[in-house]
Amino acid sequence: MAKPANPKGTRDFGPREMARRNYIFQTIRKYFSLYGYNPIETPAMELTDTLLGKYGEEGDRLIFRILNSGDYLKGAEGLSGDAASTALTNHISEKALRYDLTVPFARFVVQHQHTLNLPFKRSQIQPVWRADRPQKGRYREFYQCDADVVGSQSLVYEVELITLFNQVLSDLGIPAFAIKLNNRKVLAGIAEVIGEPSKIVDITVAIDKLDKVGLDGVNKELAEKGVAALAIEKLQPLIHFEGDFSSKLAFLQSFLTGSEVGLKGVEELRQVLEWVGDVEPKLVDEKADRRLELDLTLARGLNYYTGAIFEVKALGVQIGSICGGGRYDDLTGIFGLPGVSGVGISFGADRIYDVLEELNLFPAELNQSVSVLVVHFGEEEARFGAKLVYQLRKSGISAELYPDQAKIKKQMAYAANRSVPFVAIIGESELKSGTAVLKNMTSGEQLPLSFTEIIEHLSR
């Protein structure tokens, strides 16, 4: 028999990793709930039609398809078996694993539109699957943690999603992060006023490289992408400009004179900045460790975002963005329900995990399996110990009985291996006196206590 293994690109999570992952998920869930983003779940599999054509050609290729059950080849005789042809594949596979949580959410909204109250807020924390080539940090199965609201254009949601980022990441103890904000309308305005409205993405991507390639490099790339010389010249003051959020807004206000869409974007940014400053003044101080920044080079999701664009970076850690999001004006149009504006964010749980690990921010108690292991010198002692275990559990203290008759040394080694902080020892004299010796595995302190006293001691 071949050695048992999980499929490549997938992961088993043991108790230690699960405790850490759940710590992240539970923190995210707590704030999703405080903010009214109630959870939904959709099935792992969607009809192939729901998914195909939503993620571009590359995305379509990365979708895991499920073989029809039963006589799946029936009626396939005339179809080409050429791998390039999708006719056979579509015939033998009608379902596929979800590739993200956004398209299933759009499908959900359209399908259940008559029972939803708009604006509809939802959170969703579920795995997605992609047939990517596995490599470090890239998996074929990973969780996405999304919060979205659809059915309102109000900037109230941009504001609250920014504070949601801040509360979750602060609660996780991440000491320094930048919540980067951009606005698609401002980018459109910039492209418009320099006379290159079709080159938004190229311009944004080129400016993003300023730190790496210098001003000449940026201008060279712009020219290579076909941006006219005059347009590049007009762009120079913008590329040069440095300043905080407010000064950038003032600059843009003047730079974008004449672009209706651009000025609309500036107005949106200004309102978001002001409202965030109302509730969390420290966040709009760009010298703070945890801060909101205006980043005009943020090009994330430019193909579908129509307003705000978010990205969060952990500062002082070599890792890509840990969260992202933005506003899309037509999420559900692909399923025949046009005009439903939405805005949403996603927490990158795997990257947040890596940040917490690297900065040693996971609480120590996550390593514990149970709080108390009861060890014993014999069968009668074990039976007596079972009562202590049960009383502990009834009091909300996790506990276990060592199950077998074994030397105390072996039982203590089991406790140490499982990182149990307290061991309760029951020998002949404890059995007689109805007590146990409670040992603190960190300090080594040992106390002879009644069961009630043990529960009191551990409840403190």
Place this chain on the structure above:
Amino acid sequence: MAKPANPKGTRDFGPREMARRNYIFQTIRKYFSLYGYNPIETPAMELTDTLLGKYGEEGDRLIFRILNSGDYLKGAEGLSGDAASTALTNHISEKALRYDLTVPFARFVVQHQHTLNLPFKRSQIQPVWRADRPQKGRYREFYQCDADVVGSQSLVYEVELITLFNQVLSDLGIPAFAIKLNNRKVLAGIAEVIGEPSKIVDITVAIDKLDKVGLDGVNKELAEKGVAALAIEKLQPLIHFEGDFSSKLAFLQSFLTGSEVGLKGVEELRQVLEWVGDVEPKLVDEKADRRLELDLTLARGLNYYTGAIFEVKALGVQIGSICGGGRYDDLTGIFGLPGVSGVGISFGADRIYDVLEELNLFPAELNQSVSVLVVHFGEEEARFGAKLVYQLRKSGISAELYPDQAKIKKQMAYAANRSVPFVAIIGESELKSGTAVLKNMTSGEQLPLSFTEIIEHLSR
């Protein structure tokens, strides 16, 4: 475009159902943790080799297979396209969706055996997929909630799994249930002493029908299954016997004289009964609403269970068993690691959901989306209200701002639709005085309060 839909046999869960499902999962998780069954997760997909041949021929047919990505037909030219032939299927599909959590757990234990401390306790709450014909109460995707321990033969675990059933189901408020216990060794002993050792399953299944078909019916079925007349005669006192757990044990002790395995089974049942009685005396009172019963007709999993067999029925509800489990002496042998005994249980979350729904046992607060909706008479009021919302969230109270400028009537209707228990109303005078009117949506009571007072009021 076709109307968007989820695949048949799968379900979308909206916020209301999710709140109820999570209430069940969280209750189960809480006790899994108190009992030291720490969570693990395995990937949705397993290598086909890991799954095939583990669930019988019928099971193999119900496994969802994943089409290889890329040029999956390459090299398949010589393979038969006959659906009955598995050669082509195995060539184009190397992975499949897990069918249950037990086989992946066995794979996990063998694969990670060198880093696990035995006995290893784990819980696992994840969906599984089966290509079953969808029908009422049977889905193609459903969650399993399992707790298992491997690496010990100690009956301590049988005892704690029974009390775990009891604590979870009691905490969920299920008023009456029977935890049915049987033992494969006792069944083997019975078959042995009547001279039909190979007919354990037939005998057990036949006796199980006593209530439905009467004594004659049972004896007829036994004869039809080829049980010898003498054996049927010997079986009569057992079929007739009625009594509580202890009297049944006394009867079996005498009936099974001469069967070593049978007497071993009786001894196991006796120890479990006694230890459960030690910690939860009410549970072994067979007149109690929540009780442990010895049920010799329990035939669940007789193909693989080797010791204890568990099944839990909710009393007074027309529904199958809501939990099950048992001991298996060789879980990991299929993956090349023989001799690892285990015992485990599974909570049927979907059936528990139906029981709680039918008996109206879900807590009312599960219907709430958020605790407070802040409504407002204009833009300035909304901006002021955003501060209240943020302060509420900081105090751990879930809250939302109505996002748009709309008539108060519309805003209140939104609150009612989302079952929000409190609304905070901010108009011109509240804006001036820095207060809000807190309205209790159930009682209709309205109180003009400062933000601090609102938080105090709601924290009570």
